[in-house]
Amino acid sequence: MPGTIQSIERAAQALHLLGAVPEPLPLGELARLLDLPKTTVHGIVRTLCEVGFVVQDPATGHYSLGSGLADLGRAVDPHLLRARVSHWADGLAARTGLAVEVAMLRGPTAELVAHVFRPDGSPQRLRVGELVPAHATALGHVLLAWAPVASRVRELALTAYTPTTPSTHVALGRALQLARRQGWAALDGGLTLGTAGVAAPIHHQVGTAVGAIGVVGPSDQVLQPSGAPHPGLVEQLLAAAHATASTLRDRL
Amino acid sequence: MPGTIQSIERAAQALHLLGAVPEPLPLGELARLLDLPKTTVHGIVRTLCEVGFVVQDPATGHYSLGSGLADLGRAVDPHLLRARVSHWADGLAARTGLAVEVAMLRGPTAELVAHVFRPDGSPQRLRVGELVPAHATALGHVLLAWAPVASRVRELALTAYTPTTPSTHVALGRALQLARRQGWAALDGGLTLGTAGVAAPIHHQVGTAVGAIGVVGPSDQVLQPSGAPHPGLVEQLLAAAHATASTLRDRL
DNA sequence: AACCATCGTTCGACGATGTCGAACGGAACG
DNA sequence: CGTTCCGTTCGACATCGTCGAACGATGGTT
Numbered sequence: 093m094p095g096t097i098q099s100i101e102r103a104a105q106a107l108h109l110l111g112a113v114p115e116p117l118p119l120g121e122l123a124r125l126l127d128l129p130k131t132t133v134h135g136i137v138r139t140l141c142e143v144g145f146v147v148q149d150p151a152t153g154h155y156s157l158g159s160g161l162a163d164l165g166r167a168v169d170p171h172l173l174r175a176r177v178s179h180w181a182d183g184l185a186a187r188t189g190l191a192v193e194v195a196m197l198r199g200p201t202a203e204l205v206a207h208v209f210r211p212d213g214s215p216q217r218l219r220v221g222e223l224v225p226a227h228a229t230a231l232g233h234v235l236l237a238w239a240p241v242a243s244r245v246r247e248l249a250l251t252a253y254t255p256t257t258p259s260t261h262v263a264l265g266r267a268l269q270l271a272r273r274q275g276w277a278a279l280d281g282g283l284t285l286g287t288a289g290v291a292a293p294i295h296h297q298v299g300t301a302v303g304a305i306g307v308v309g310p311s312d313q314v315l316q317p318s319g320a321p322h323p324g325l326v327e328q329l330l331a332a333a334h335a336t337a338s339t340l341r342d343r344l
Numbered sequence: 345m346p347g348t349i350q351s352i353e354r355a356a357q358a359l360h361l362l363g364a365v366p367e368p369l370p371l372g373e374l375a376r377l378l379d380l381p382k383t384t385v386h387g388i389v390r391t392l393c394e395v396g397f398v399v400q401d402p403a404t405g406h407y408s409l410g411s412g413l414a415d416l417g418r419a420v421d422p423h424l425l426r427a428r429v430s431h432w433a434d435g436l437a438a439r440t441g442l443a444v445e446v447a448m449l450r451g452p453t454a455e456l457v458a459h460v461f462r463p464d465g466s467p468q469r470l471r472v473g474e475l476v477p478a479h480a481t482a483l484g485h486v487l488l489a490w491a492p493v494a495s496r497v498r499e500l501a502l503t504a505y506t507p508t509t510p511s512t513h514v515a516l517g518r519a520l521q522l523a524r525r526q527g528w529a530a531l532d533g534g535l536t537l538g539t540a541g542v543a544a545p546i547h548h549q550v551g552t553a554v555g556a557i558g559v560v561g562p563s564d565q566v567l568q569p570s571g572a573p574h575p576g577l578v579e580q581l582l583a584a585a586h587a588t589a590s591t592l593r594d595r596l
Numbered sequence: 597a598a599c600c601a602t603c604g605t606t607c608g609a610c611g612a613t614g615t616c617g618a619a620c621g622g623a624a625c626g
Numbered sequence: 627c628g629t630t631c632c633g634t635t636c637g638a639c640a641t642c643g644t645c646g647a648a649c650g651a652t653g654g655t656t
Contacts (some may be wrong), residue, residue: 096391100355104395139348224576
């Protein structure tokens with residue numbers, strides 16, 4: 093039986109000790125209990141502080157368990173995501189003149205958790221709560237591209253809503269690869285001819301996206317004749333996504 | 345600013361990923377998301393499995409968060425300790441003919457969480473819930489000797505109940521050092537003249553004791569004229585303490 | 597039945613990183 | 627003011643983590 097990684101075991105022991113007492117522990121005490129030199133323990137708790145599993149009381153220098161541990165088992169609540177994203181989504185709609193939608197992956201679909209109307213006063217219908225097929229929307233492409241279990245794509249039923257809907261796994265795979273490469277996704281007429289969307293991932297943990305934010309509107313207002321998004325659109329989307337992700341990392 | 349420990353950071357990233365999805369992740373998927381070779385990730389998750397932070401589904405081989413993480417923030421519940429210790433405490437009382445008490449540290453006192461009567465049928469009073477001064481009992485000496493924050497001893501008010509109560513910090517310190525060295529504590533007449541106790545720590549995490557188990561009775565039945573415990577008494581105590589600790593580590 | 601792909605796992609070479617003694621500045625105490 | 631103890635930094639060194647190669651097991655395909 094091969095060995096395990098000593099530094100991870102030691103970190104776990106430090107966490108156990110910090111969890112065993114309600115009050116913060118000084119470094120020397122931790123070192124004494126772990127039977128390790130202070131500098132060794134200091135390296136461990138400094139790393140645990142950086143990843144949020146341990147916090148250091150600035151006044152006393154003592155250490156205790158951090159909220160990062162409690163957060164591990166919790167997926168981001170849709171209401172929390174909506175709360176955090178709405179400010180940026182409002183601004184994005186105002187600046188782009190387009191409707192803004194935010195979605196989270198729900199099996200083969202994208203569930204809209206936030207929707208800001210395009211600001212031109214035209215009649216619109218609130219779509220929050222609606223499930224849209226992930227393969228047929230830019231939002232869905234982003235969610236699939238950054239889903240933890242990418243192999244799930246093989247299981248999707250790829251209904252062709254329009255001639256431009258990716259309706260084979262090869263076509264969808266290519267679109268997702270392109271999204272991963274460029275960091276965003278665009279799709280023209282995937283669900284409705286004449287309507288296009290561009291979306292970007294909202295990251296919470298390394299490598300995956302908790303949601304996606306996108307703009308959607310008439311194709312000629314979202315994309316240039318070349319098929320590329322209008323100048324500045326992608327940058328604004330990425331900025332909104334990044335800002336939302338930052339607020340998600342804030343502790344309440 | 346000096347660096348942090350890469351392997352601990354990587355372990356934390358693995359835990360975040362496992363926490364981000366409700367279903368278990370295969371090793372290859374974890375490796376892809378972490379952008380690390382499979383063998384590297386395997387070493388990390390094997391270690392996390394060993395410390396209980398991750399579990400592996402035996403059927404599929406996939407990994408998910410373990411209960412060890414949730415356990416970190418929770419001290420052992422007195423009712424749980426009582427439930428786990430009672431079998432061993434009953435046996436100890438039967439074999440030694442002495443009353444058995446189990447306690448947990450509560451500030452400067454030892455709180456009795458379990459009490460088994462001496463089996464001679466004499467009238468006795470149930471003492472569960474009672475707080476006894478830690479410095480004046482063998483149980484309390486054990487709890488103080490293996491407390492996470494040893495420096496708290498300085499803050500104790502050392503009331504002298506009998507001439508043999510350790511009533512200076514020096515005397516108490518010596519008694520605790522002796523306890524740590526020999527792995528158990530004995531005290532004759534600390535609280536009541538003519539009554540002696542011997543106690544051993546119940547460990548849950550490395551280096552600390554979650555509780556203590558001890559026998560208490562007339563001095564001549566607990567200790568030999570030399571002051572040493574009766575033969576076999578310490579071994580039986582340590583066995584009961586160890587068995588209790590083992591059941592505490594079991595997952596319900 | 598044979599072949600193939602992919603899985604989790606083990607082995608072991610190698611050098612990158614973790615370990616930890618020495619030493620630091622700061623805070624608290626007598 | 628001197629002393630003690632704290633958390634922290636530095637840097638030498640060799641231990642340990644990394645990871646390519648390869649394994650047996652499993653499931654799917656022909």
